[in-house]
Amino acid sequence: MSEQRVTKFAIPEIIFGQSSIRYLAQCSRRLGAKRALVVTDQGLIDSGWADFVMDILRDDGLDFLLFDKVNSNPRDYQVHEGADLYVREKADVIIALGGGSPMDSAKGIGTIVGNGGRIADYEGANRIMRPLPPMIFIPTNAGSGSDISQFCIITDVERQVKMSIISRSLVPNVSIIDPDLLMTKDDQLVVSSAIDALAHAIESFVSPLASPFTENQALKAIELIAQNLQPAILNRTPQVMEQLSIASTAAGMSFSNAGLGIGHALAHSLGGIFDTLHGLVHPIVLPVVMRYNLPVCREKMCTIGRIIQGSSGECSLDHGEEGIIRLEELFAKLEVPNRMRDIVPDSGKLEQICRMAVHDACMLTNPRKADWEDLLHICQEAW
Amino acid sequence: MSEQRVTKFAIPEIIFGQSSIRYLAQCSRRLGAKRALVVTDQGLIDSGWADFVMDILRDDGLDFLLFDKVNSNPRDYQVHEGADLYVREKADVIIALGGGSPMDSAKGIGTIVGNGGRIADYEGANRIMRPLPPMIFIPTNAGSGSDISQFCIITDVERQVKMSIISRSLVPNVSIIDPDLLMTKDDQLVVSSAIDALAHAIESFVSPLASPFTENQALKAIELIAQNLQPAILNRTPQVMEQLSIASTAAGMSFSNAGLGIGHALAHSLGGIFDTLHGLVHPIVLPVVMRYNLPVCREKMCTIGRIIQGSSGECSLDHGEEGIIRLEELFAKLEVPNRMRDIVPDSGKLEQICRMAVHDACMLTNPRKADWEDLLHICQEAW
Known part of the structure; x- marks a missing residue:
């Protein structure tokens, strides 16, 4: 600190x-x-x-x-x-x-x-x-x-x-x-909720307002979601859902106190203009936003990547990029849309979305500065 | 859970x-x-x-x-x-x-x-x-x-x-x-306070009431105290004291919600009868109590031991005993009493102390059951 x-x-x-x-x-x-x-x-x-x-x-x-x-x-x-x-x-x-x-x-x-x-x-x-x-x-x-x-x-x-x-x-x-x-929820809701919690954990972990109290919670959340997301679909048990609940709670402790970033700013704009379900946005934008932020928080992204990959031991700088790839592979296997074109009806509105998102309070705690054109570039990459 | x-x-x-x-x-x-x-x-x-x-x-x-x-x-x-x-x-x-x-x-x-x-x-x-x-x-x-x-x-x-x-x-x-x-406190107070916090973290981590929310905090506290206790004496900086403050806060979150154990039950009795300073008790009793509890919580003691030794990677069962030895070595280097005879004026009163301690609320959350004679044995080992 x-x-x-x-x-x-x-x-x-x-x-x-x-x-x-x-x-x-x-x-x-x-x-x-x-x-x-x-x-x-x-x-x-x-x-x-x-x-x-x-x-x-x-x-x-x-x-x-x-x-x-x-x-x-x-x-x-x-x-x-x-x-x-x-x-x-x-x-x-x-x-x-x-x-x-x-x-x-x-x-x-x-x-x-x-x-x-x-x-x-x-x-x-x-x-x-x-x-x-x-x-x-x-x-x-x-x-x-x-x-x-x-x-x-x-x-x-x-x-x-x-x-x-x-x-x-x-x-x-x-x-x-x-x-x-949570036991009776459908798979898509469980997955999109868990990825929302994962986005809370990752965005707040790299926030400039992160503290030891929030970082500790964020890492716990990332670990539990990486371990339990697929089991929640393949073999849902009360124990697995309990682990996802712990993860969501820990991620909540982190983002409530450290703030969020670009992914949530975009999700709020999309929700405002197209009434897009919040949970559907994150599997699409989270990896792209992580890649955008990577150059300014390599060390923290390595920690995230190492935890996503479940590897113990020292961090290597490669873990950052590898973690993002691992997330993309994981999301691709799940029953959720993974391109922005799947949830946004009209690419002509992307500029309006980004011009609005740039004023969202979550932009203040993104580790890398971004103007509306940077956000547009992120949306195009996710299209 | x-x-x-x-x-x-x-x-x-x-x-x-x-x-x-x-x-x-x-x-x-x-x-x-x-x-x-x-x-x-x-x-x-x-x-x-x-x-x-x-x-x-x-x-x-x-x-x-x-x-x-x-x-x-x-x-x-x-x-x-x-x-x-x-x-x-x-x-x-x-x-x-x-x-x-x-x-x-x-x-x-x-x-x-x-x-x-x-x-x-x-x-x-x-x-x-x-x-x-x-x-x-x-x-x-x-x-x-x-x-x-x-x-x-x-x-x-x-x-x-x-x-x-x-x-x-x-x-x-x-x-x-x-x-x-904390910058102006004398070394003995800094050391005894940090070891009190370490006892909070360790006792609550092995408590049967521990939850993922408390365990996470306890492990963070143990890690930070193991890393910063000697630096706080040898080269006290605002940064080192900040790390010890974070540790004490995290340990507080853990024990407040998961409870404590035998070490604190004994410290309360000693304080009541001899007005013994609370912080002086833990460097003396903590390792002995850990050794008493070891057989019923080997896995958790391994996690503690691995963190005290600063080793990453998998836990081995040896880490439990090694961690206790490492703590004893650390305490021996510090300017604090490390035998019970140094702080208790009269060994004849040990039975009274133990008969009182066994009724302390902290006994309810010790992982291994103990009667007053078990406590007496612990005190004799620490004498």
Whole structure:
């Protein structure tokens, strides 16, 4: 760590493990809950998990309301609708059940409940001044890291922009991470979530804000994802999903405190303009972005490469490039799109995407400077 | 991790790095402070650091009171005196500046302020039911880990017992860890603090409550202490002290969530009966306790041994015993007592010490069961 540099590290209280969801009512009461707002989405209602959670609250005699008007790339108006419901019905704690979308919606709702105004007022870093109501998050994918992080991504519908809202106040009080909730997910979601977590780990490991506290977590995440991604598809067991959950949690601790990079800036732009699913972007852009960053962080890329290849012992400079190739080979074997043309309908919009991405807060922590033309070059390489 | 096991992981918000102490007033205000109780001890007043902290508050126009009636192995009556002052003078935040003693005193004061009664009412695990006032800790040694942990150790004067009080509520809101505060400490304090942190890391790594989140931190701490302990004496630089601070913080994250073992149970008994300085116990008992535990955790001891020896590559079973020998050699070179007879005035009291230690909360997380006669055998081996 360079001299005089001050590092901040904040994470929620974590309750982790199979069946940990049974602690939900107890945690809610400890935070003073009498009436919870449960934020989730249609998928979790269809899968039965929302009922499972509501039964836990009901069995404990805890009152609750359901808010399920959340879709992927959650919208500003959905956040306001949820906040209105919270205030009107006098809820006193927010429980989020879902992937990044319900969790980010819950953060948006909490922000408005605690601070008033419109969600766009809080775009950027450290603009939330007053505390949020107590929040308990139950992630149902092992990837977004929203259950750990200071990040909240909400789409401004009018401007077609995914806003990054970053604040210490957005870390929930408690995250209950129960790998059992992952067992029924389809392969594509498991893979794209794990690669999102891998991107969190790799982007934050090479961030100029990385500290020993975040680096340690990032490397653990990379190791566990490299070891468990294929087994999660070929032979999914509770143990494998637990390892991916640990990886996602560790990656969340890293990126929440060290920031992200170009890959996430591009993913936010693509999501804002084309409503592209966030998890589909990373298998496509991660290796290209790693190659772009390689010249300015060779040593760290070697460490990453060595871990991806599972080799112990000393680092050699070749490990950096070899690690990227190994990742590309791994992604090619998985059931996910691996060229940008597979997910972007119109190459004519790439310039607009890159001109927007260059203003994303994640660009500030990419190790190598990049203007919109550099980003365009990256997109063309990934096309 | 075994099936159905639920792990909890909670740490404070951490602000880390040289000169990070300058964030103190800002952090206090964020927690709503108007009048702070500053808990410290005579040593920190003599060294000028207490004035330094009070100047920061004064410059920011923040009102404060000083409570410095704290000594090593802090006493129950000191906690009550501090709590009376807090209530009488209507303080609204507690700032602790010091090693384990001022920090544990601050936790005790916060417990009484928030929950009433006597501090002995809270001995044991999870007996604190109501929240404590906001707490900001500034550690001045790299060892106790009290700035991170759920532990508070207070001496019950009448019973001559060091009580272990363990609760999620004892984790401070913010820890400001500034390695500059360590530069002026004498060698013996630096060494005994670092070995205390090493004992935290090793005892918690082999604890049955260890999780991937704590193991990762424990191994980082062991690595950094093995690399930086001798340099801290031979050629102390801000960089070396920063590495020891990172190690102590990581070890704190580990033991706070995974618990400790026999070494700490004995140290608490010795402190209660003979007022023995906590940090002096570990160089003496740690290797003997490791050897006692070795048969039930050979694989983990190999990992520890490999890291202490700085060897990369695969673990071999010999690494476990070799690591213990390497530690003994290292401790022998340092300016600290390394036999129990050097710090315990009377071998006739060993039985009493062991009969008391066996009831310490730390015994619950030692990997190998032990009765008082096993502990006596350990003490005799260390004599």
